[in-house]
Amino acid sequence: MTGQNTARLEVRGLKRNFGGLDVVSDVSLSLQAGQVTGLLGPSGCGKSTTLRIIAGVDQQTEGEVWIDGQMVAGPGVFVPPEKRHIGLMFQDFALFPHLSVGENVAFGLTGTRTEKRQRVHTLLEKVGLGSFIDKYPHELSGGEQQRVALARALAPKPSIMLMDEPFSGLDNRLRDGIRDEALSILKEEGAAVLLVTHEPEEAMRMADEIALMRAGQIVQRGAPYNIYNAPVDLQAAAFFSDVNVIPGTVEGALTQTAFGQFLAPGVPDGSQVDIVIRPQHLKIDFDRGGVGPSPTPDHGVWARGLVKRARFIGKESLVEFQMERDGTLLTASVPSVFLPKSDTPLWIAIRRDRCFVFPRH
Ligand SMILES: Nc1ncnc2c1ncn2[C@@H]1O[C@H](COP(=O)(O)OP(=O)(O)OP(=O)(O)O)[C@@H](O)[C@H]1O
Numbered sequence: 001m002t003g004q005n006t007a008r009l010e011v012r013g014l015k016r017n018f019g020g021l022d023v024v025s026d027v028s029l030s031l032q033a034g035q036v037t038g039l040l041g042p043s044g045c046g047k048s049t050t051l052r053i054i055a056g057v058d059q060q061t062e063g064e065v066w067i068d069g070q071m072v073a074g075p076g077v078f079v080p081p082e083k084r085h086i087g088l089m090f091q092d093f094a095l096f097p098h099l100s101v102g103e104n105v106a107f108g109l110t111g112t113r114t115e116k117r118q119r120v121h122t123l124l125e126k127v128g129l130g131s132f133i134d135k136y137p138h139e140l141s142g143g144e145q146q147r148v149a150l151a152r153a154l155a156p157k158p159s160i161m162l163m164d165e166p167f168s169g170l171d172n173r174l175r176d177g178i179r180d181e182a183l184s185i186l187k188e189e190g191a192a193v194l195l196v197t198h199e200p201e202e203a204m205r206m207a208d209e210i211a212l213m214r215a216g217q218i219v220q221r222g223a224p225y226n227i228y229n230a231p232v233d234l235q236a237a238a239f240f241s242d243v244n245v246i247p248g249t250v251e252g253a254l255t256q257t258a259f260g261q262f263l264a265p266g267v268p269d270g271s272q273v274d275i276v277i278r279p280q281h282l283k284i285d286f287d288r289g290g291v292g293p294s295p296t297p298d299h300g301v302w303a304r305g306l307v308k309r310a311r312f313i314g315k316e317s318l319v320e321f322q323m324e325r326d327g328t329l330l331t332a333s334v335p336s337v338f339l340p341k342s343d344t345p346l347w348i349a350i351r352r353d354r355c356f357v358f359p360r361h
Pocket of ligand 1 (some may be wrong): 018046049198
């Protein structure tokens with residue numbers, strides 16, 4: 001029996017050991033129908049291994065995989081991949097070169113000829129390739145091939161779709177369009193999707209929930225907005241963007257910096273902390289004969305720094321500073337062409353609501 005709240009896919013305490021080393025050490029996940037979960041993490045952290053175990057092409061050392069309330073992998077249980085009703089899509093998941101586009105999409109389908117033809121047509125229309133049905137893979141661009149691969153994976157109406165870096169072979173301009181298109185089709189089809197990626201932007205763009213993985217473990221889970229704005233530690237913050245780190249020492253639950261005091265609740269006196277701030281949350285103002293703006297509740301104390309370097313990188317400029325007080329190096333990103341010369345004195349403040357204070361490990 002599967003209740004209404006039964007997860008489509010549930011992974012419990014997964015562990016995978018290769019040659020004495022746990023490459024997956026404790027992974028638990030729960031996916032609902034129609035939900036996209038991004039399994040995000042750096043290369044080698046164990047994402048693909050997790051996905052392969054769920055698909056049934058590898059076996060865990062410990063832990064369980066459940067689909068719709070049925071255990072498919074666990075102590076004494078192993079349901080083979082073809083019986084798990086899972087769709088797969090990989091970056092290099094090649095189409096069959098000797099089959100036409102239509103035949104590729106029909107490949108895993110059962111049912112009558114009419115039913116199969118209908119499903120192939122529906123899916124090719126959805127991916128915008130209705131007129132490509134009789135073409136062969138070599139006649140298609142990389143992006144078109146990827147759309148056929150998506151149609152093929154979705155054709156048998158899998159209840160779970162596992163996608164491993166499916167868009168990383170595509171060039172940037174194509175990728176955004178295909179990602180958005182794929183997302184709306186996946187949502188329409190209602191599968192529970194697990195998307196493996198090492199790109200934060202891809203995960204944030206596509207996923208309802210992100211599971212951030214590091215060294216075989218999930219270190220944080222949550223909606224993209226929450227994961228980005230409330231990271232669990234410095235590494236989690238730095239995985240999503242460049243960050244500035246201002247070191248400090250705690251005294252009386254406070255740490256003193258060039259930018260004034262910061263709260264460090266619960267951190268013992270004498271401990272080192274890192275105040276972490278993304279470059280877009282630094283504020284810049286001009287020097288008025290050695291005087292800067294007055295402190296505000298939002299920005300705290302302003303501090304003076306000298307420009308070391310300024311670079312224009314298209315949609316923004318990056319300005320690097322060295323702070324006068326303690327020599328700390330900081331980078332600000334400003335959303336316009338602002339290229340001050342080296343050694344220009346400028347005043348800098350930081351958005352206090354966008355700072356994270358982490359104990360240093
Ligand atoms: N069959 C195997 N035998 C031995 N080690 C393996 C095997 N498969 C994976 N590993 C190791 O397990 C670790 C995790 O690999 P995995 O492919 O799961 O990482 P990943 O997060 O998906 O990385 P990437 O994004 O680079 O694919 C790596 O160090 C890899 O070398």
